[in-house]
Amino acid sequence: MKKQRVYLDNCCFNRPYDDQEQEKIILETEAKLKIQSMIKNEQLDLVWSYILDYENSENPDKTISRAISEWKQYSYIDTEEDAELINLAESIKILGLDSKDALHIACAITGKADYFFTTDKKVLKKGAKIKEIKILNPVKYFIEDFMEDKND
Numbered sequence: 001m002k003k004q005r006v007y008l009d010n011c012c013f014n015r016p017y018d019d020q021e022q023e024k025i026i027l028e029t030e031a032k033l034k035i036q037s038m039i040k041n042e043q044l045d046l047v048w049s050y051i052l053d054y055e056n057s058e059n060p061d062k063t064i065s066r067a068i069s070e071w072k073q074y075s076y077i078d079t080e081e082d083a084e085l086i087n088l089a090e091s092i093k094i095l096g097l098d099s100k101d102a103l104h105i106a107c108a109i110t111g112k113a114d115y116f117f118t119t120d121k122k123v124l125k126k127g128a129k130i131k132e133i134k135i136l137n138p139v140k141y142f143i144e145d146f147m148e149d150k151n152d
Contacts, residue, residue: 004115005076006035007047007108009101010055011120012138013068017061028119031138035117039074048075049107055100079107095126109133115141 016029038044053072059065072078079085089106093099101123108116109132116135118124127135136144 003043003045005045005047005111005113006039006115006117007049007104007111007113008032008035008138009104009116009118009120009123010052010068011123012117013052013056013071014059014064015119015138017064027139028137031142032117032119034142035138036071039071045076046071046074047077047079047108047111047113048072049079049104049111050081051100051103051107077111079111085110092130095129097123097126105130105133105135117141 012028012032015025015032018025018029020026020029035044039046048071053069056065056068059068085103085106088109089099089102092102092105097105101120104118105116105123105127109130113133116127116133117138118127118135119137124135124137
């Protein structure tokens with residue numbers, strides 16, 4: 001069976017560094033950390049991108065930025081900007097997403113990711129219209145996986 005390819009946007013990568021007071025944030029953090037564990041254990045392939053590098057470099061907390069950058073070494077593929085990717089991002093932007101979010105999704109699609117993980121509600125809502133990739137909150141990934149196992 002082919003390993004699933006996954007893409008985590010910066011919201012997802014930064015989730016463990018958010019205030020962990022709310023149950024929702026705690027669950028998202030745990031799910032994201034489990035996904036990272038699966039990447040390290042080679043159960044999932046990580047798709048990386050130039051827009052992840054760029055956005056992460058803009059993080060004022062350099063300790064967090066360095067910790068996130070270390071995940072690049074686990075990537076299966078690192079997508080770079082080209083005309084086709086920019087055109088794809090422009091078509092995604094039409095759905096009401098901002099440029100960076102559209103670029104993240106375009107990079108994930110170009111890298112042939114099966115899943116795009118985010119904790120951004122707007123991206124989850126608007127991204128539901130995109131057929132080329134499944135955009136999910138990391139918690140929902142495990143709920144769907146659990147439900148599949150129950151139905152087998």
